[in-house]
Structure formats: C-alpha cells, structure tokens
C-alpha cells in the first residue's frame with residue numbers, strides 16, 4: 001500500500017466490517033449484546049458455567065458492601081485445576097499448552113499433561129517450603145516456562161502471587177516485596193536479553209538484604225551465571241525435581257485472592273491491585289473466547305511480559321482456562337535479528353497475535369521488507385492493547401502483518417479491570433482504525449462529565465464504569481481507603497478509570513489517554529510522581545517536574561525539568577547521570593528521554609506546578625494560557641533551557 005492510499009483510507013474514515021466468512025463462523029454474534037442487556041447477571045452466570053466448579057454459587061453478585069464486590073458467592077473452584085487438570089481430564093493431555101522459545105533459540109514443548117506434572121511438582125515443593133493459602137509469593141522472573149508454573153502453583157495452593165516485572169530495579173522490587181510482606185521470592189539467575197545473559201538474582205539479593213522475614217528464595221537456573229548463595233537460597237530444580245508429581249488441588253471460595261499486581265497511580269507508592277478467583281477467571285475466559293474468536297486449533301501468541309496484567313490475563317489465565325496452545329518467547333523482537341517475531345509466527349504457525357501499538361510502530365519504522373520475508377499466512381486475528389493505537393499503525397498492522405484479511409481487535413482495559421472491557425467483537429463489529437469501538441457484552445461503560453452525568457453520543461469526558469464486572473479489582477492491598485478514594489469517590493457507585501474518552505455521533509468510543517498524572521510509555525504505566533521522586537533523590541537536585549510528551553514510537557516519552565541546588569556543579573555528564581539514576585531507582589522503562597536543567601518551574605500562585613505548560617514546551621508547541629502563572633517570565637527561561645538541552649539524547 002502506498003502512502004497516498006493510506007492517507008486516502010484515513011481521510012475517508014473507512015470502516016472495516018468482518019468478512020461474511022469470518023462472521024459466519026465467529027464464536028460470538030450480535031445477539032450477545034441483546035442477551036447481556038436483557039439480563040446482565042444471567043449473562044455472566046452463563047459464562048461462569050464454562051468453568052469447573054465444586055460447590056455452585058448461591059448469588060451471582062453481592063454488591064451490598066460496595067465498592068467491595070463479591071461475585072459467584074459461596075461457589076468454590078481451583079483456578080489451577082481450571083487452567084490445567086481439566087484439559088487433561090477431558091482428553092487433551094497431549095495438546096501443546098506452551099511452545100517456549102528462548103532468546104538463544106532453545107525450545108521446549110509443554111503439553112497439558114506436562115504442565116500438570118510441572119505445576120503439581122511446583123505446588124508440592126512450595127508446600128514443603130512452607131507456602132500456605134493466603135500467602136503472598138513474589139515472582140521476579142524472565143519469560144520462561146517456570147514463571148508460568150510458579151504462578152499456577154501458587155494459584156493451586158490458594159497463595160497469591162505478586163509478579164514483579166523483571167525489568168524493575170532492586171529498589172522497586174524491594175518496595176513491592178515489603179508492601180506484600182512476602183516470605184517467599186521465586187526468581188532465576190537471569191534471563192537472555194539482546195543476545196546476552198541479564199542477571200536477576202543480584203537484584204533480589206539487594207532487595208531482600210535487610211528483609212529478615214524473607215525465608216526462602218527459590219532460584220531457577222536459566223543462564224548459568226555465577227550467583228551469590230546464602231542459606232535461604234534454594235535451587236528450583238533441586239526442590240522441584242525431588243517433589244511428587246501428584247497433587248490434588250483444594251477447592252477455594254470464588255473470592256479467594258489470586259494475585260497482587262503493582263501498578264502506578266497518581267501519587268505515592270505503587271498500588272498492589274488485588275484480584276480474586278472466580279469472577280476474574282470467568283471474564284478472562286469469556287473475553288479470550290469472544291474477543292480473539294479462539295478456536296481449538298489456534299496457536300495464540302500474546303507478546304506481553306508476565307510482569308504486566310496482559311501477561312497475567314492473556315498469556316496465562318485466559319488462554320490456559322480455554323485449553324489453548326500459547327507461544328512464550330523470552331527475548332526481544334530484534335535479537336538476533338529484526339525479523340525474529342515473524343520468524344516465530346512462521347515457525348509455530350501462529351494464528352492469533354496480541355501485541356502493543358509501540359511494537360507495531362517500531363516494526364513500521366524498521367520497514368515492511370522485514371516481515372515480508374516471512375510467511376505470515378497462518379495469522380487470522382490481530383489484537384492491540386496498552387495504549388491508543390494511532391490509525392496509521394492500525395492500517396500498517398492490518399495490511400502488512402494481517403494481509404488485509406485479519407480482523408484487528410483494539411482492546412481497552414487496565415490492571416484494575418482484570419480483563420478486556422472495550423473492544424470490537426471480530427465477527428460483529430465494523431472497526432474504525434484507532435478506536436476500541438464499544439463496551440463488550442455485559443460491561444456497562446459510560447462517558448461522563450465532571451458531575452458524573454452520563455453524556456450523549458457526540459460528546460467527550462471521563463471514562464467511567466457504571467456497574468460492577470466479574471474481573472474487577474477487589475481492592476488495593478492493605479489500603480481500603482486509597483481504593484475508595486482513587487476509584488469510587490468522584491461519583492458515588494461509579495468506577496473512575498482515569499482515562500479521557502469521546503463518543504462519536506454513532507456511539508463509537510475513542511480513548512484519549514490518561515487524565516491524571518500517569519504516563520504511558522511504550523504501553524507501560526509510570527507515574528510522574530515516581531520519576532520526580534527518583535530525580536529528587538539525586539544528590540544536588542532541589543526540585544523536579546516530569547511530564548509525558550507525545551512520542552512517535554513510544555506513545556509518550558518522559559521529559560524531566562530539574563532545578564539544582566545552588567552549589568551543584570553542572571558537569572557535562574550531569575544530564576546523563578540523572579537519567580541513569582532514574583533507571584537505577586525504578587528500572588530502564590522509567591529512564592527519561594530528555595532532562596532539562598532549569599532555574600525555575602512554572603507554578604500557579606498557590607504553588608502548583610503547571611504541567612500543562614511543561615508539556616507544551618516538551619512537545620515544542622505554542623504555550624497555552626499562562627495568565628494564572630505566578631511569574632509568566634519563567635516560561636521564557638524554560639524555553640531557553642529547552643533549546644540548549646534538546647540534543648541530549
């Protein structure tokens with residue numbers, strides 16, 4: 001497709017309806033919307049019945065103690081049994097559960113029967129160490145099968161896992177272990193990244209050095225790197241190899257906590273988002289089937305890391321609850337060459353691909369010649385998640401990767417929502433490039449104004465969720481007040497998502513990004529406050545302000561404005577040192593793209609930093625209204641600083 005064709009398509013505001021062949025075989029038809037609208041709870045009841053339960057539930061939803069929801073009250077189930085054993089029991093033991101591909105090219109094929117063995121052994125081994133139900137086990141791992149075994153083993157025991165993304169620093173890991181008060185950490189010596197082993201164990205050692213309550217650190221041997229060893233360390237293979245492969249899972253209450261996942265909010269430390277079992281798994285399974293139109297022969301690949309919610313719901317729980325075959329890839333898209341993903345799609349005959357717009361934009365920049373060298377004809381469905389997908393990237397994805405034949409589902413959701421909430425249904429929806437389109441059946445999304453009043457089509461405001469949904473977060477770990485304040489206090493009974501959104505005249509929803517101080521960098525959620533705290537913790541920094549500026553590839557880029565203490569010397573390496581410092585404090589994903597040393601920050605007369613103006617500067621735009629500034633001359637100074645600093649990266 002030439003550039004002018006692309007321009008025309010965008011200009012024409014074209015929609016892409018499902019092909020008649022696709023629509024005819026799709027799992028879900030338009031009738032699902034009517035069914036859910038007629039009786040939302042009966043609709044979710046029906047979806048929950050697709051799981052294996054012990055005791056049936058007596059009530060679908062108990063919202064009497066809002067916003068603390070209970071779904072499938074009194075029902076009992078085991079999440080791990082639903083993701084593993086039941087597929088073996090139904091005769092699918094030989095079906096591949098995981099095609100693992102390590103970055104160096106090593107592979108493992110794990111059937112559902114193998115998965116049952118591995119998860120049972122891991123569950124027995126963890127029990128022997130002393131892991132009990134309700135425990136919080138921190139998992140800090142590369143993308144290797146043991147990470148999935150560990151998650152499912154915790155679920156099997158009724159213990160919560162708290163997976164921390166392997167790219168986070170020792171400091172970030174420590175604060176998460178501390179908040180969850182984990183007695184156990186599961187990690188690896190390291191993982192392979194960009195052709196070399198990257199260590200993980202040293203970060204765990206550093207994070208836990210002063211945490212005496214951490215009793216055991218279980219270490220998977222992946223890279224054979226040298227590791228420091230103390231009495232509390234134990235090798236995964238020694239522990240698990242010795243364990244029995246027989247494990248009978250106990251049934252737990254539908255509201256048994258399943259995991260904590262830390263995510264950035266507007267203020268303060270990351271929040272431990274709590275999810276539970278029955279409702280979470282129900283919505284993961286329903287959306288996996290409905291949104292990806294999953295069929296038993298599909299080979300499905302979600303490229304997210306298990307350290308994020310997408311990795312939880314759509315690498316592990318949704319697809320495994322469905323008995324799907326998933327691809328798990330350890331490494332980066334450009335190692336050892338820029339065609340690695342497409343090579344894997346060809347090799348494993350991947351039929352459903354789920355990834356993030358940042359990746360798509362990066363591939364587009366690398367050029368279509370790279371994917372065109374591979375046979376991508378096995379693909380039949382494409383998904384996007386994590387940030388708004390711009391129409392250009394959508395069209396490129398559809399044309400170059402999907403060969404103009406694969407529906408694209410742009411799925412909007414959050415760590416807090418647990419599973420997809422707004423998305424096209426591939427057999428039903430006529431898609432507009434760049435829009436997540438409509439709420440899924442059974443989900444009641446509204447766009448509201450400041451007063452929380454639902455807006456008409458054609459208007460824009462805040463995205464809100466008007467009724468509870470099965471996979472909703474059940475709280476913030478250890479902080480009920482923060483849970484209520486953050487999500488439920490703006491408008492009574494309505495969930496505040498933190499995103500801006502707009503209805504088109506026909507009801508199509510366009511997501512407009514965060515309305516709070518949360519940035520979205522390459523689909524990763526990072527708060528401005530976290531980065532500001534990291535900058536201020538550098539010796540010699542007096543004050544810092546951080547904004548997310550529009551960026552062609554990463555969606556947003558982190559731009560910092562720093563005021564130094566009077567005596568601090570401005571060395572040539574200062575800006576780089578500051579960037580490295582943030583990377584060390586939080587992790588490479590939070591490294592600012594640019595930092596400007598300034599004399600003052602724009603503030604209102606009441607002392608509030610005007611981020612809006614800083615964003616104008618960072619995006620090189622004409623300044624917006626400056627009349628409320630305490631000192632309008634400040635902005636001229638910052639502009640000067642900007643020009644001098646713009647070549648820093």
Ligand code: PRX
Pocket residue numbers: 263309310384385386387388389410411412413414415416436497498499511513514520523524525
């Ligand atoms: O701003 C929205 C954006 O990502 C935020 C949630 O981030 P996180 O909890 O890390 O979960 C990401 C993966 C589900 C949302 O508040 N977001 C996510 N998906 C989309 C999106 N923005 C626009 N379109 C999407 N499809």
